[in-house]
Amino acid sequence: MESTFSQRYQYFKEVLHPIWLFKSKQELQLAKDIVHDPTVPNQKISQDDIKWAKTLYASAYHPDTKEVNPLLGRMSFQIPGNTFVTALMLTFYKTPLQLFTTQWINQSFMAYCNYTNRNAQSSLTNSQIALGYFSATGTAVGASFYLGQLAKKATNPLAAKFVPFAAVIVGNLVNVPLMRQQDLREGIPINDENGNKLGKSRKLGVRCLAQVDATRIFAAIPIMVFPPIIMSYLQKGVEKRQLKLHKSFGRPLWVLIEASLIGVCTFMVLPVAVALFPQQSSLPVEKLEKSVQDDLKEKYPDIERVYYNKGL
Structure with a gap:
């Protein structure tokens, strides 16, 4: 576990890199073999090989199930995935249909990531998954419509550009708790240092989901x-200098520039956001709720710390 922010940042900077998406099934399996048994394959393995394997493994595998995640749910897909979805939202936002479509795509992607990277020891029924998905999507779309109407009355045309941002924040505040409602109702699973399940903590579940929401908002x-904002200044600069761009050329150029800015921001910010709080962490038993403390002391008197997966 990375104990400091600096360590976590360096870790996620490497794990989130999109280059890991291009590794073959054989390379993924080799990384898994090395992580779980450094003597496999039967040859000398250097420290660089072990570091490579651990980074590739973390970028593609679920930490609990130890199975490879689907492509869209992998850590290494988060930067290109978020760049693409954000570019859609900031490009197509002027009509109700555009708002609906882009917010639906965004919430679908976020819900899929939430589900894929959930704590594997928490079970969700299909009805609970559907409730979380449709509630978050409906909330985000409703918020975007309402805020879009307010933006039309604003004197600053830049206000309309912030409608997708506000809708994303509202949608995430609904999406995360509903997609991981079991962590709130029953608690998040807590384990010993060897990964053996000891019980669940609702207090820890609330704390973890608050951290996940804070991470999403910060990012x-x-x-x-x-x-x-940068695009607004660039466009004003072009207008001020009376530079005229042909319509068939100008529109794609502005979209490309904005998408590039989004990509750069995502590449720089996402590792920082994910590193704000540890994903795999631990805490002393006395910091859990009283009922859980008493249960652990009765069943496992020698346990002083518990370990948990916050999820993403």
């Missing part, structure tokens, strides 16, 4: 706020 601010 969204620079990724969805800075590019529109």
Whole structure:
């Protein structure tokens, strides 16, 4: 576990890199073999090989199930995935249909990531998954419509650009708790240092979900706020200098520039956001709720710390 922010940042900077998406099934399996048994394959393995394997493994595998995640749910897909979805939201936002479509795509992607990277010891029924998905999508779309109407009355045309950002924040505040409602109702699973399940903690579940929401909001601010502001200044500069771009050329150029800005912001900010709180962490038993403390002391009197997976 990375104990400091600096260590976590360096770790996620490497794990989130999109280059890991291009590794073959054979390389993924080799990384898994090395991580779980450094003597496999039967040859000398250097420290660089072990570091490579651990990074590739973390970028593609679920930490609990130890199975490879689907492509869209992998850590290494988060930067290109978020860049693409954000570019859609900041490009197509002027009509109700565009708002609906882009917010639906965004919430679908976020819900899929939430589900894929959930704590594997928490079980969700299909009805609970559907409730979380449709509630978050409906909330985000409703918020975007309402805020879009307010933006039309604003004197600053830049206000409309911030509608997708506000809708994303509202949607995430609904999406995360509903997609991981079991962590709130029953608690998040807690384990010993060897990964053996000891019980569940609702207090820890609330704490973890609050951290996940804080991470999502922190990441969204620079990724969805800075590019529109920069684009506004660039476009005003072009107008001030009376530079005229052909319509068939100008529109794609502005879209490409904004998408590039979003990509740069995502590449820089996402590792920082994910590193704010440890994903795999531990805490002393006395910091859990009283009922859980008493249960652990009765069943496992020698346990002093518990370990948990916050999830993403």
